[in-house]
Amino acid sequence: MTSLPNVAQAPAATGSDETILEVQDLKMYFPITRGLLKRRVGDIKAVDGVSFKLRKGETLGLVGESGCGKTTVGRCLCRLYKPTAGQIWFNGKEISSLPEKEFRPLRSDISIIFQDPYGSLDPRQTAGSIVGEPLRIHKLVKSKAEYNERLESLFAKVGLASNLMPRYPHEFSGGQRQRIGIARALAGDPSLIICDEPVSALDVSIQAQIINLLMDLREGQSELTYIFIAHDLSVVKHISDRIAVMYLGRILEITTPEELYANPIHPYTRALLSAVCVPDPDIEASRARIVLEGEVPSPVNPPAGCSFHTRCPDAMPACRTTVPTLKQVGNDHEVACLAVTPGGG
Amino acid sequence: MSEVFVMDAPETVAAPRVSEWKRFLKILFQRKLVVFGVFVLLCLVLVAIFAPLIAQYDPYKNDMAHSLQSPSSQHWLGTDNLGRDVFSRLVYGARTALEVGFGTVAFAAILGVILGLLAGFLGGWTNAIIMRAMDTLMAFPMIVLALLLVAVLGAGIQNVIIALGVATVPGYTRLMCGTTLSVRENEYILAQRAIGAKSLRTMVRHVLPNAIQPVIVLVTTMLGNVILAEASLSFLGIGIKPPGAAWGSMASAGFRDLGTHPLLSFAPALAIMLVVFAFNMVGDGLRDALDPKLRGKL
Numbered sequence: 001m002t003s004l005p006n007v008a009q010a011p012a013a014t015g016s017d018e019t020i021l022e023v024q025d026l027k028m029y030f031p032i033t034r035g036l037l038k039r040r041v042g043d044i045k046a047v048d049g050v051s052f053k054l055r056k057g058e059t060l061g062l063v064g065e066s067g068c069g070k071t072t073v074g075r076c077l078c079r080l081y082k083p084t085a086g087q088i089w090f091n092g093k094e095i096s097s098l099p100e101k102e103f104r105p106l107r108s109d110i111s112i113i114f115q116d117p118y119g120s121l122d123p124r125q126t127a128g129s130i131v132g133e134p135l136r137i138h139k140l141v142k143s144k145a146e147y148n149e150r151l152e153s154l155f156a157k158v159g160l161a162s163n164l165m166p167r168y169p170h171e172f173s174g175g176q177r178q179r180i181g182i183a184r185a186l187a188g189d190p191s192l193i194i195c196d197e198p199v200s201a202l203d204v205s206i207q208a209q210i211i212n213l214l215m216d217l218r219e220g221q222s223e224l225t226y227i228f229i230a231h232d233l234s235v236v237k238h239i240s241d242r243i244a245v246m247y248l249g250r251i252l253e254i255t256t257p258e259e260l261y262a263n264p265i266h267p268y269t270r271a272l273l274s275a276v277c278v279p280d281p282d283i284e285a286s287r288a289r290i291v292l293e294g295e296v297p298s299p300v301n302p303p304a305g306c307s308f309h310t311r312c313p314d315a316m317p318a319c320r321t322t323v324p325t326l327k328q329v330g331n332d333h334e335v336a337c338l339a340v341t342p343g344g345g
Numbered sequence: 346m347s348e349v350f351v352m353d354a355p356e357t358v359a360a361p362r363v364s365e366w367k368r369f370l371k372i373l374f375q376r377k378l379v380v381f382g383v384f385v386l387l388c389l390v391l392v393a394i395f396a397p398l399i400a401q402y403d404p405y406k407n408d409m410a411h412s413l414q415s416p417s418s419q420h421w422l423g424t425d426n427l428g429r430d431v432f433s434r435l436v437y438g439a440r441t442a443l444e445v446g447f448g449t450v451a452f453a454a455i456l457g458v459i460l461g462l463l464a465g466f467l468g469g470w471t472n473a474i475i476m477r478a479m480d481t482l483m484a485f486p487m488i489v490l491a492l493l494l495v496a497v498l499g500a501g502i503q504n505v506i507i508a509l510g511v512a513t514v515p516g517y518t519r520l521m522c523g524t525t526l527s528v529r530e531n532e533y534i535l536a537q538r539a540i541g542a543k544s545l546r547t548m549v550r551h552v553l554p555n556a557i558q559p560v561i562v563l564v565t566t567m568l569g570n571v572i573l574a575e576a577s578l579s580f581l582g583i584g585i586k587p588p589g590a591a592w593g594s595m596a597s598a599g600f601r602d603l604g605t606h607p608l609l610s611f612a613p614a615l616a617i618m619l620v621v622f623a624f625n626m627v628g629d630g631l632r633d634a635l636d637p638k639l640r641g642k643l
Contacts, residue, residue, distance in 0.1 A: 078539050080535060080538060080539055104541045104543075105541075107539065107540060107541030108540070108541060111539065111540065112536075112539045114532050114535070114536060116532055119531055119532040119533065120532040120533050120535075120536050121533055121536075122533040122551050122555070123533075123555065124551075124554040124555055125550075125551070133537070133540060133542070134540040134541070137540060137541050137542050137546070138541060181536075184536070184540065187540075188540065188541075
């Protein structure tokens with residue numbers, strides 16, 4: 001990686017070589033403007049104080065319902081948005097406020113796979129040209145022969161025949177298009193890939209193929225770190241090493257998939273898990289479901305205190321005023337809830 | 346690799362290739378009027394190119410001894426008040442019409458596409474400045490603005506091209522700006538930014554090819570309009586300088602003898618009408634053939 005000027009030092013706590021990414025109190029507010037003069041009348045608090053750490057080679061699942069800010073977190077990490085506040089340390093370098101010019105070389109190291117396999121590929125470019133674009137932009141190849149060689153290996157990696165290169169996106173199926181998107185994300189040889197709901201737009205059978213492909217790619221290269229954004233817990237459980245549950249711009253609970261399923265602590269997580277269908281009609285009919293009341297509050301005017309208190313079955317008076325922070329409650333298990341007393345480590 | 350990769354024979358993996366070009370031509374030539382329009386325009390281009398071979402007389406040479414003759418085997422459409430062969434002038438007039446038409450449209454379309462692309466893609470102040478300037482130009486009717494500009498610049502084919510070009514630029518700019526605004530919202534433009542492409546590269550390689558189609562249709566219809574506008578300017582006597590052969594000035598000059606020699610005015614007027622009609626028909630056909638809603642049909 002090229003060394004850049006004005007590189008600050010990472011906080012001492014993250015000194016470990018293992019950490020590839022540390023996010024501290026990330027905030028992303030989108031201004032609401034009104035009138036001719038674009039007067040700022042409020043903010044959509046899409047992300048409101050998200051912090052987490054990611055080890056090299058780890059896969060973090062980011063779940064939550066629509067509008068909870070998970071896509072915004074992903075887009076802040078690859079700097080499609082400039083965060084309003086907070087810090088993002090990538091390989092010991094603070095990237096949240098880097099000017100675009102200085103961040104650009106890093107763009108081959110952090111890539112993103114988009115949700116919509118139809119909208120994310122330029123309809124007037126051939127598959128080969130789309131996948132090769134990062135190679136050309138970052139001048140990662142020296143000759144035409146090397147370029148073709150890299151393209152062929154990328155196509156092979158994602159399970160596409162190399163004779164499909166001259167075809168246009170409309171000639172492919174949804175799953176194949178998503179493979180093209182994955183090949184493009186891999187082209188720059190990134191160490192961090194943000195998968196923004198890469199399977200939500202696909203059939204269930206194709207979903208499995210794409211997830212297996214992503215897992216295989218990780219097998220081949222232990223350095224590859226994923227942030228896997230999804231609204232489907234079962235998909236995330238399959239691929240993630242840790243899962244973060246988001247609600248209204250904040251992380252409420254973060255732990256391993258096993259622990260999350262066996263021992264969900266936050267009331268929201270419990271409600272979320274109880275909404276996952278069980279593929280057994282008898283159990284499905286008899287199991288107790290936690291049904292939350294009301295709607296998700298507007299991110300323009302989120303509730304004071306714990307953002308979940310308006311719908312929480314266990315809300316206490318303190319929840320209305322105090323914002324809970326993530327607390328260690330067990331082995332690699334953090335919860336942001338006032339009702340939970342911090343436990344051993 | 347895992348067993349889930351179903352790798353059939355590669356030929357069967359993707360959808361069959363449909364020739365876009367074949368489909369395009371099929372829709373384009375579905376209407377007989379489009380076929381007619383294309384035929385007229387082809388003839389026009391051929392006449393303009395081979396004008397010296399087709400015209401038997403010098404279109405600029407006065408021959409007062411034979412002025413105002415009726416159609417005959419020597420002068421197919423007769424001669425005008427200065428004794429010039431009307432048919433020859435009509436043939437050379439095709440050259441003028443096409444020169445002005447293509448010159449103006451090329452000038453205006455290139456400028457308009459660049460301005461519209463910049464305004465739409467960059468937004469903000471760039472957009473505000475460019476689009477307000479275009480609004481100002483649009484406040485004048487095209488022909489009035491062109492009249493004004495020619496009055497300032499002086500007559501002559503180059504000045505007519507500049508005047509009509511400036512007068513028609515706002516149309517292209519607005520159209521291009523509009524399509525750019527919608528194209529730039531696509532995720533593949535976001536993807537370009539995510540992989541580190543600079544704005545200029547994204548604009549030229551990804552926005553332009555996806556936003557240019559409506560401009561192609563506009564160009565065809567504008568060709569007809571611009572030829573008509575040039576004829577109007579020439580008719581008013583401030584377009585092509587005499588003795589230049591332009592259909593508009595021919596129609597104007599023939600006006601005095603309309604009662605006795607109607608062909609002097611009607612022949613060029615008919616030529617103008619035919620060409621404008623042909624361009625409009627082809628424009629309509631192109632619009633249908635490029636319509637994404639019709640894609641996949643037929």
